Amino acid sequence: MKKYKIVIVEDHLLLSQAIGNIVDSFDDFEVICLCNNGKELTEKFSNSDVIPDVILMDINMPIMNGIETTEWLTKHHPNVKVLALSVEDDEDTVLRMLRAGAKGYLLKDVEKSILEEALLEVIKNGFYHTKDVTDILMNSICGEQESIQFKENELIFIRYACSEMTYKEIAEKMFLSPKTIDGYRQVLFGKLGVKNRIGLAMYAIRNKIFMP
Amino acid sequence: MKKYKIVIVEDHLLLSQAIGNIVDSFDDFEVICLCNNGKELTEKFSNSDVIPDVILMDINMPIMNGIETTEWLTKHHPNVKVLALSVEDDEDTVLRMLRAGAKGYLLKDVEKSILEEALLEVIKNGFYHTKDVTDILMNSICGEQESIQFKENELIFIRYACSEMTYKEIAEKMFLSPKTIDGYRQVLFGKLGVKNRIGLAMYAIRNKIFMP
DNA sequence: TTTAAAAAAAGGGTTTTTCCCTTAAATTAT
DNA sequence: ATAATTTAAGGGAAAAACCCTTTTTTTAAA
Structure with a gap:
């Protein structure tokens, strides 16, 4: 009986091996490759026809x-399904991964049985x-996004x-008059409802516009 | 031949099981228990003499x-060795863990063989x-820490x-004169080398004094 | 293509907040 | 009692915040 082929892309070696063992223990699946990062995966895809x-x-x-890697796969190999496996559970990351084309999103605290079911x-x-x-998906649709748009200069x-x-x-850095900067400031204070x-x-x- | 007993404290079930499998595959070790968090561990310690x-x-x-859990163990069971296993590689976390009494600190991307060697x-x-x-340890000793201390009011x-x-x-919130607050401000600007x-x-x- | 409307860039001027230096009283430690 | 520390405070300059107006540029429409 033919087994489905799985590739694991994961930089933490221990976890990578561990997941590999678990997947190999499933009847219908076999791990054919472990990659440390997306680059490695794309290279493997180019040099192999498996x-x-x-x-x-x-x-x-x-x-x-x-x-990035999922975006690349969605573009170049749309038939290969990507299942995200991550510790990140913030809405933003989940949505970006799904938008990139992931077919599912598992948190790393899932049980074996769920992983098998998901596959x-x-x-x-x-x-x-x-x-x-x-x-999270529902919330992102229902919860009126508002999502304020900014211009590049802003x-x-x-x-x-x-x-x-x-x-x-x-103002000097941006080659603009201080008064223009003051305008930006005033507009943004209003847009964002802040006082100073x-x-x-x-x-x-x-909102991750600036990382301290 | 008697095997050394290992307990794994880890909230991600998949990883927990995975590490468990790996440790069980070592000749000299056997996993006797998986705990989801520190609390569970302390309870197990109370209700069992293994x-x-x-x-x-x-x-x-x-x-x-x-x-916290390592601190508790260091206090109540100083003979039990704690080996930290984490994805956090920032200096601060590592140091706090070691200060709490961990005997070693492994990043989750270690290989099986290193894990066995570490054990x-x-x-x-x-x-x-x-x-x-x-x-990191050297750096924390050599690199003159300076580690600025703040008073509660600051x-x-x-x-x-x-x-x-x-x-x-x-000033009103803190029941102090605005001028006293201005003093705090000035002292802190100097201490921290900031301009505004x-x-x-x-x-x-x-520095994690305030979380946005 | 000219014209109208909208947005971006500046300017002027006022009020408030911030910032910095200095001094003094009150509290705490030695 | 004396020395440090903390708290409080004044004066004054600079920056930030605010409001309203004008010029220039861009965009849309007639």
């Missing part, structure tokens, strides 16, 4: 992360989603506003 | 984390440190300074 059925993909990896489902139906992920200004530069210095530069900086950090 | 030789301890766990070393010599961890002020409150409002409130807020976030 194509896996499912890829178990970590997200936080050096060199080429899970989201079978992905093969059979093309997708597998736990309740957690479905909730983003640049916001980042400078998170530094110790004065507005005058920011500290509020702006905190907004920037919370 | 004491393990080594505990493989994750750090990020709900309810009772690895550092054997911990049993034999009482400790095991990889080069990475030794480097910490409270710093956190308020990360909000949109004016200094006057902060934004700099102070960013310092607070970088």
Whole structure:
């Protein structure tokens, strides 16, 4: 009986081997390859004609992360199913991974049996989603997004506003008049409902516009 | 031949089982128990007289984390060796774990063979440190730490300074004169080498005094 | 293609907040 | 009692915040 071929992309060797063992213990699956990162995977795909059925993909990896790699796969090998396997459970990461084309998203604290079920489902139906992920999906649709859009200059200004530069210095850096910068400031304070530069900086950090 | 007894404390079930399998495959070790968090471990210790030789301890766990749990073990069961097993490789976490009494610190990307070596070393010599961890240790000793100490009021002020409150409002909240607050501000600017409130807020976030 | 509307960039000027230096009283430690 | 530390406070300059107006550029429409 033919087994489905699995590739694991995961930079933590111990975990990679461990998942490999578990998957190998399933009747219908066999691990054909372990990759340390996305780059390694894309190279393997180029130099070989053995194509896996499912890829178990970590997200936080050096060199080429899970989201980038999944995008690449969706583009170049749309028939290969990607199942994300990560510790990240924040909405943003989950959504970006699904948008990139992942067929499912498992948290690393799943049980063996769920992993097996997920693999079978992905093969059979093309997708597998736990309740957690479905909730996140629903939430992202229902919860009126609002998602404020920024112009390029506004983003640049916001980042400078998170530094110790004065507005005058920011103006110089951006080759604009201090008065224009003051305009940006005023517009953004209104848009974001903040009272001062500290509020702006905190907004920037919370929304990952600026990383401290 | 008697095998050394290992307990694994790890909230991610998949990883927990996986590590369990690996450890069971070693000749000299057997896993006697898996715990989801520190609390579970302390309860097991109270209700049983089977004491393990080594505990493989994750750090990020709900309810009772690895550092707290290690502190508890160091106090109540100093003979049980704790080997930290984590993805966190930042200096701060490593140091806190070692200070709590861990005998070694492995990153989760270690190979099987290293894990076995670490377990054997911990049993034999009482400790095991990889080069990475030794480097961090050295760095923390050599690199003049400076580690700025804050008074309680300073910490409270710093956190308020990360909000949109004016200094006057902060003064009211803290039942102090605005001029006293201004004093705090000035002292802290000097201590931390920042130029303005934004700099102070960013310092607070970088050093985990304030979480945005 | 000219014209109208909208958005971006600047300017002027006022109020408030921040920042910095210095001094003094009150508290705490030696 | 004396020395440090903490708390409080004044004066003044700079920066930030705010509001309203004008010019320039971009975009859309007639």
